[in-house]
Amino acid sequence: MLVPLIFTCIGAILLGVFCFKRIKGSSPTVAMIKALVSICFIATALTSIAFTDFDMKHIRFGLWVVMGLIFGMLGDIALDLKYAHRKSSDQYTYAGFISFLAGHVMYDIAMISEMYIRGNKWHLIVPAIICAVITVFIRFSEKPLKVNYGKFRWIVVLYSPVLFSILVLSGSLAWLHSWKNIGLDMIFGGSVFFALSDLILNGTYFGEGKNRPVDIVTNHVTYYIAQFAIALSLCFIGK
DSSP states (O other): OHHHHHHHHHHHHHHHHHHHHHTTOOOHHHHHHHHHHHHHHHHHHHHHHHHSOOOGGGHHHHHHHHHHHHHHHHHHHHHHHHHHOGGGHHHHHHHHHHHHHHHHHHHHHHHHHHHOOTTOTHHHHHHHHHHHHHHHHHHTOHHHHTOOOGGGHHHHHHHHHHHHHHHHHHHHHHHHTTTOOHHHHHHHHHHHHHHHHHHHHHHHHHSSSOOSHHHHHHHHHHHHHHHHHHHHGGGTTTO
């Protein structure tokens, strides 16, 4: 597990550099540093498979997770380039949302394909119901949350239940496995940070007065904790 931890530590250092520069403003250089942090969580996942006692029965799970992380990296790049290229801001915002949505779908597929035990359909049905309720809430949440989604309303409504599907699905499947699968438990923990990150981002993008340095830092720190937790979960999946 040493090599994955090395990449995690490098990612943490680069994240500190990124946050320091990002609160001063955006630029292609800042976006490049962010991309390097994302490359580190992909490297963490790949080395978790290559340099730890990875259970090869779960190789499909590992590959789905790696694909999810790659989509996450693409989303990271898109959302930071929106600040560096203001004229194309909307296009980069849509690209970021779509990339993250695809990444979350990869994580869901990974969990369902490898962690679901047949005959326990309620562990899939209940998360689906919760996500449907979240969709309805998000659709009518602008006034309670004091945000304005504007032209991005449709993508926000589409993205939100997919985001929270990781949280409710990983929790449901971890419960199914009696919270004894460390890797799955780590994904659940990571998904909690995912939710926190996107709640902060929701205010940063669509609220007023919520784009302070503390918001920028907490958004990125919680997001990267989530991604690195998911990447490191491959060291423990099946154990």
